[in-house]
Amino acid sequence: MPSNCETLRLILGDQLSLQMSSLEGCLKTKDVIFMCEVGEEATYVKHHKKKIAFLFSAMRHFAEELKADNYTVRYTHFNDPDNAGTFTKELKRAVDELKPQKLVVTAPGEYRVQKMMEQWEHQLGIPVEIFEDTRFYTELDWFDDWIAGYKAPRMENFYQAMRKEHNILMDGGKPVGGQWNYDQENRKPPKDGLKIPSPTTFKPDEITQVVIDLVADNFADHFGDLEPFGFAVTRAQALEVLEVFIEERLKNFGTYQDAMIQGEPWMYHSHISFYLNCGLLLPKECIQAAEKAYYDGEAPLNAVEGFIRQILGWREYVRGIYWHKMPEYAHENYLDAQNKLPWFFWTGETDLNCLKQCITETKQHAYAHHIQRLMVLGNFLLLIGVHPDDVNEWYLIVYADAYEWVEMPNVTGMILHADGGLLGSKPYAAGGNYIHKMSDYCADCKYSVTQKTGEGACPFNYLYWDFIARNEPKLKNNHRMGMMFRTYGKMDDEKKQAIRQSAKVFIESLDIEK
Numbered sequence: 001m002p003s004n005c006e007t008l009r010l011i012l013g014d015q016l017s018l019q020m021s022s023l024e025g026c027l028k029t030k031d032v033i034f035m036c037e038v039g040e041e042a043t044y045v046k047h048h049k050k051k052i053a054f055l056f057s058a059m060r061h062f063a064e065e066l067k068a069d070n071y072t073v074r075y076t077h078f079n080d081p082d083n084a085g086t087f088t089k090e091l092k093r094a095v096d097e098l099k100p101q102k103l104v105v106t107a108p109g110e111y112r113v114q115k116m117m118e119q120w121e122h123q124l125g126i127p128v129e130i131f132e133d134t135r136f137y138t139e140l141d142w143f144d145d146w147i148a149g150y151k152a153p154r155m156e157n158f159y160q161a162m163r164k165e166h167n168i169l170m171d172g173g174k175p176v177g178g179q180w181n182y183d184q185e186n187r188k189p190p191k192d193g194l195k196i197p198s199p200t201t202f203k204p205d206e207i208t209q210v211v212i213d214l215v216a217d218n219f220a221d222h223f224g225d226l227e228p229f230g231f232a233v234t235r236a237q238a239l240e241v242l243e244v245f246i247e248e249r250l251k252n253f254g255t256y257q258d259a260m261i262q263g264e265p266w267m268y269h270s271h272i273s274f275y276l277n278c279g280l281l282l283p284k285e286c287i288q289a290a291e292k293a294y295y296d297g298e299a300p301l302n303a304v305e306g307f308i309r310q311i312l313g314w315r316e317y318v319r320g321i322y323w324h325k326m327p328e329y330a331h332e333n334y335l336d337a338q339n340k341l342p343w344f345f346w347t348g349e350t351d352l353n354c355l356k357q358c359i360t361e362t363k364q365h366a367y368a369h370h371i372q373r374l375m376v377l378g379n380f381l382l383l384i385g386v387h388p389d390d391v392n393e394w395y396l397i398v399y400a401d402a403y404e405w406v407e408m409p410n411v412t413g414m415i416l417h418a419d420g421g422l423l424g425s426k427p428y429a430a431g432g433n434y435i436h437k438m439s440d441y442c443a444d445c446k447y448s449v450t451q452k453t454g455e456g457a458c459p460f461n462y463l464y465w466d467f468i469a470r471n472e473p474k475l476k477n478n479h480r481m482g483m484m485f486r487t488y489g490k491m492d493d494e495k496k497q498a499i500r501q502s503a504k505v506f507i508e509s510l511d512i513e514k
């Protein structure tokens, strides 16, 4: 360590990139980069074991790479006897030891941590400079200005503005191919005989194995399977995941984006969210790689546009909404949902086969693809009316790509409609038919997807209409829901009664007390 540390530069576990604004101008001989594994971050919610192992291993590998590049790094390991357990206390220890003139950080991904950072100047007694996170395309002030121009902002408008602003898939002032969106060619149901490539995985090296043992010893009561562990933990490995996706899966990404097949959790998705969200990959390089594949004739426009929309559109948009609306966003509950999370969300032990498959895969891999998260798991929690706090906590725990800036808008806005329609113009509620059309789950289920009420009926069917009936006062004026309310209105009283009764019996039978 330099005896005269000029600047202490903090790198958080989801900031593992040489491009971080906090490293700009770093003097290798005079500045110290500080990283710490702290109990508070691993337990403020009880993250999936694989998520902790992934981040600790990725952090350790990143620190090694920095050292190999002659940066000076002070790294606190989880088991260091002096580890003080929180960012603030660990920083205090580092400041007391190194006596830097100032602390430089990049703004965090969670409001909770931002509030901590705002106290640091006072608590540490040195100047603290907080720089914007420049990994994203969108500056938060730009987003605030953009959204101020809309009474009812929509992702689609934002996405088009981003395409123009950053000249992505543009042909002069027009979208390449003449359309902004090719979804009518996408979202096909699965078909027999698809040859889905295996995901790109990596055998744990020594660093990862040590971390796996550490997680097994210290976080045994956390959710999820720790092994087998195959995540990329270095930038080189993450780049390989991206490269293989572009070569092998991207061409089918759009077509089967919404399809679900039993035993095929990875489908044609990219599996890069873990790496994008912790800094091992940067959004620009992912978008450029997909754009290049289109211009080189290696992937069709419907796939490339669909993939780019997820990163340039949705990912940037939900982040903008999060920072624009926090802290109030954390308390939204427009539909006044009050139920607790069913216990089987932690075990996968349920007769509803679609839920069983999606929860079991989540438990195994700390991953589920978007439609499993949205239209199976999220749809169910919306229909049975689980409180947003419970749902947000579950999603933040179980996925290895989950940080509040991206998890919360997807939960509070997209699946629960708890923000009253800011993120999505209507709830993504659906009956069993949607799941039947887009998956093969129903074939192995004890419930009948065609039966609407009664004991053997698919619960999604009556829960859907019960949701419509229950939320009529809040949703009936939503012009996109009009047809549903007209259909419900035309049902005779006996049918309505049967729906409400089936839903009541089902919800009361759920084990939610443990």
Ligand code: FAD
Pocket: 268, 269, 270, 271, 272, 273, 274, 276, 277, 307, 310, 311, 314, 315, 316, 318, 368, 369, 370, 371, 373, 374, 378, 395, 399, 401, 402, 403, 406, 407, 410, 411, 414, 415
């Ligand atoms: P792909 O399907 O291959 O998509 C490519 C990339 O686009 C993703 O890696 C991701 O960075 C981005 N993306 C796609 N959809 C979204 C979206 N709705 N919001 C933001 N980015 C998106 N994504 C997270 O990164 N972290 C989360 O905690 C998270 N929680 C979610 C919770 C719910 C209820 C829902 C419905 C979605 C959530 N998502 C979250 C979005 C999406 O499901 C995941 O990004 C995606 O499944 C990750 O897998 P992939 O990398 O294979 O994605």
Ligand code: DLZ
Pocket: 011, 012, 013, 014, 015, 036, 037, 038, 039, 041, 042, 043, 047, 051, 052, 055, 108, 109, 110, 113, 403
């Ligand atoms: C998620 C996580 C975990 C489990 N552990 C650590 C850690 O020990 N040290 C660290 O710097 N970051 C960790 N993280 C990521 C942070 O929680 C994340 O940086 C904040 O939530 C801000 O987005």
Ligand code: SF4
Pocket: 351, 352, 353, 354, 355, 431, 432, 433, 435, 436, 441, 442, 443, 445, 446, 447, 448, 449, 458, 459, 460
């Ligand atoms: Fe899910 Fe209903 Fe199909 Fe069973 S029948 S898998 S509960 S949608």
